[in-house]
Amino acid sequence: MNTRTEAGFTHVDQDLYAKAFQLLDPTPEPVTPTVPAAPTPVSVILAAAPPVHRAGPVEKTLSDALAFLDTxxxxxxxxxxxxxxxxxxxxxxxxxxxxxxAYRKAGSLLLAEARRRHGKQWKAIPAWNDSHSGPEVRGVWEAAIQRAHHLNI
Structure with a gap:
């Protein structure tokens, strides 16, 4: 096997290169060294990201129902x-x-919020719904959604 170990490169005179570049650009602009930005630690990036909330089935059912009413x-x-x-x-x-x-729990939670806000006399959602104004009903829906979110259900 005949493998060369010598590279065979000739020596380059660095002064010669400097003089050649000076001839090509006689008045070079001064180069200011830039300081690279400090890398951001990964823990800081992760700590700054808000936690992802996944709605439970009851919260999702209530939210979807309110969106249905809105639409x-x-x-x-x-x-x-x-x-x-x-x-x-x-x-x-x-x-x-x-x-x-999820439907049954959402209904129970909605009725509980209705009773909390409008009195214990309400035995069913339809009677409560029919006896209140749109803004009152919406307020109970929003409170029920917040409660489901808080309970993570």
């Missing part, structure tokens, strides 16, 4: 109005898609 409208004295608006129970049913555990 299609709120109704009294009927489950579904001819123009698509719904009462609170109708909105819960539309959001849940089925009468599952």
């Amino acid at each position: 299609h409208g709120w109704a009294r004295f009927t489950l579904i109005h001819s123009e698509g608006a719904r009462c609170s129970i109708g909105a819960l049913r539309a959001a849940a898609g089925a009468r599952n555990a």
